[in-house]
Amino acid sequence: MFDIQTNNSLKKGDPSAFKDVFRLLYPRLKGYCKLFVPDDNKVEDLIQETFITLWEKRDSIKNDRSIESYLFVILRNNCLNFLRDEKLEQTISSVNVEEVSELQYLYQIDFLGKEEKSLEEQLVESLQVAVDELPDKMRQVFTLCKIEGRKQKEVAEEMGISLKMVEKHIAKAKEQIRKKLADQYPALIIIITLLLEK
Amino acid sequence: MKELIEKYFEGSASASEQMQLLKWIRKKENRIVFNSSRLGWNKSQLNKPLPEGSEQSWLNIQDQMLQKSFKRWQYSDKVNLMVRIAAIFFFVLSLGGGAYIVSNTKKNEIWYSEIEAENGQISKVKLPDGSMVWLNSGSKISYNNLFAENNRDVELEGEAYFEVQTNEDLSFVVNSGEIQVKVHGTKFNVEAYPGSENIEVVLESGKVQLLSPDVSSFQYFLSPGERASFVKSNNQLNISEVNTSKYTSWKDGILNIYNQPLVEVVKRLEKRYNQEFEYAEELKDFPFTFTIKNEPLDEIIRIMEKIAPIKTKQEKNVIVFELDKEKARELSR
Numbered sequence: 001m002f003d004i005q006t007n008n009s010l011k012k013g014d015p016s017a018f019k020d021v022f023r024l025l026y027p028r029l030k031g032y033c034k035l036f037v038p039d040d041n042k043v044e045d046l047i048q049e050t051f052i053t054l055w056e057k058r059d060s061i062k063n064d065r066s067i068e069s070y071l072f073v074i075l076r077n078n079c080l081n082f083l084r085d086e087k088l089e090q091t092i093s094s095v096n097v098e099e100v101s102e103l104q105y106l107y108q109i110d111f112l113g114k115e116e117k118s119l120e121e122q123l124v125e126s127l128q129v130a131v132d133e134l135p136d137k138m139r140q141v142f143t144l145c146k147i148e149g150r151k152q153k154e155v156a157e158e159m160g161i162s163l164k165m166v167e168k169h170i171a172k173a174k175e176q177i178r179k180k181l182a183d184q185y186p187a188l189i190i191i192i193t194l195l196l197e198k
Numbered sequence: 199m200k201e202l203i204e205k206y207f208e209g210s211a212s213a214s215e216q217m218q219l220l221k222w223i224r225k226k227e228n229r230i231v232f233n234s235s236r237l238g239w240n241k242s243q244l245n246k247p248l249p250e251g252s253e254q255s256w257l258n259i260q261d262q263m264l265q266k267s268f269k270r271w272q273y274s275d276k277v278n279l280m281v282r283i284a285a286i287f288f289f290v291l292s293l294g295g296g297a298y299i300v301s302n303t304k305k306n307e308i309w310y311s312e313i314e315a316e317n318g319q320i321s322k323v324k325l326p327d328g329s330m331v332w333l334n335s336g337s338k339i340s341y342n343n344l345f346a347e348n349n350r351d352v353e354l355e356g357e358a359y360f361e362v363q364t365n366e367d368l369s370f371v372v373n374s375g376e377i378q379v380k381v382h383g384t385k386f387n388v389e390a391y392p393g394s395e396n397i398e399v400v401l402e403s404g405k406v407q408l409l410s411p412d413v414s415s416f417q418y419f420l421s422p423g424e425r426a427s428f429v430k431s432n433n434q435l436n437i438s439e440v441n442t443s444k445y446t447s448w449k450d451g452i453l454n455i456y457n458q459p460l461v462e463v464v465k466r467l468e469k470r471y472n473q474e475f476e477y478a479e480e481l482k483d484f485p486f487t488f489t490i491k492n493e494p495l496d497e498i499i500r501i502m503e504k505i506a507p508i509k510t511k512q513e514k515n516v517i518v519f520e521l522d523k524e525k526a527r528e529l530s531r
Binding site for chain 2: 027
């Protein structure tokens with residue numbers, strides 16, 4: 001844990017305190033991020049976003065909350081958003097928890113002081129909730145195409161709507177799922193918007 | 199174990215070493231040892247240089263923070279949040295500071311600055327060479343740290359209006375995928391949204407040269423008042439004479455819709471007002487002509503309802519255009 005002084009200096013906007021935090025935590029946060037994100041450039045992006053968010057939200061850090069856990073949670077959400085966006089581009093063939101990266105628990109204990117749900121489980125859960133909340137038709141189309149992996153053309157014929165409409169439903173559904181997850185993590189809205197534009 | 203913990207803190211522990219540490223740390227009694235080594239390690243790092251490989255990352259963070267703080271300063275200064283929808287935000291970035299630090303410390307490294315106007319905003323940017331750029335909603339430009347030193351190249355996605363500082367020695371080049379615009383000092387507009395079929399360049403004054411990064415033999419000199427429209431699908435270039443203000447007035451907050459189908463109108467409104475729309479398929483090609491200055495969105499929609507047989511309804515966050523059958527019948531009579 002950082003001492004209270006670092007905590008206070010950071011809140012006051014002291015750049016050298018910020019640099020200390022960066023110096024000490026960069027290697028480990030990178031280690032955590034790499035567990036989920038294979039592309040090194042992307043890892044860098046996510047970590048940079050995380051530190052910038054910390055700096056921007058430094059006023060809202062409570063005294064009893066450690067900077068470590070704060071940073072860690074931001075990074076975890078960033079990774080979650082990244083994986084979600086990747087998932088939405090593929091067929092989500094099984095909404096099952098795939099391989100869980102065991103090493104993440106080491107970082108959880110280090111940063112949060114305890115073991116929590118794995119990122120993979122969180123991802124699946126948040127996707128599931130978001131899909132469930134889609135309007136009927138949109139959910140039907142999205143489930144058939146993206147989860148069951150059916151051809152868009154088939155689905156269009158079956159449901160008696162145009163192929164364009166199917167595409168539109170899917171695009172809208174993705175958008176809505178992203179929005180929904182953005183609402184869950186309002187502090188991260190800026191980052192989510194950035195991700196969406198890519 | 200102490201060695202292993204330190205390796206982990208430094209980020210150099212292998213996967214199997216991390217696994218070993220995890221097994222160890224899962225025993226509650228070991229946590230106290232871990233926490234105290236962390237405190238010790240934190241102390242030992244004071245005043246040390248940044249960890250290896252993180253320097254660039256730190257510089258990028260600094261640079262982005264600088265950009266954001268400028269942006270925020272501009273926001274708080276001018277903007278009434280209630281009319282944010284209709285307002286246009288201007289911010290001027292000076293990236294010189296960040297670029298200077300890096301070019302001093304790392305001579306050979308190339309890195310990029312990116313500036314973006316989000317939907318609902320128009321941004322005005324001063325580039326390091328003194329040229330001005332107006333970025334239309336949903337557009338971005340980027341340039342590297344050697345900009346104004348050994349190049350004046352910018353990458354553009356979307357639409358921008360340029361007022362380029364004259365510099366005969368260093369030409370200013372706008373890269374927008376299939377078309378490059380090369381200039382010395384002039385005023386012109388480039389529209390190159392990634393999703394759209396055309397790239398359009400309108401020249402207000404001066405002289406620009408159009409080039410293709412792929413076809414070296416291709417070049418065209420555009421004259422003032424001309425509009426070049428490059429069709430991406432068949433590599434065709436069409437030139438026409440236009441009233442340039444129609445294409446450049448957006449930078450002053452004016453949006454000209456001239457005989458454009460609803461699909462196009464919706465695209466522009468979505469960008470400008472950051473509002474999502476849907477429309478009935480049958481209305482897709484219905485043409486509209488109107489000019490927007492700084493009117494709020496609801497007023498524009500009222501006007502659209504007046505000049506066309508449409509009505510709107512709001513579904514959650516989406517505004518839907520529907521055919522107003524009664525009005526359509528009246529019109530057809």
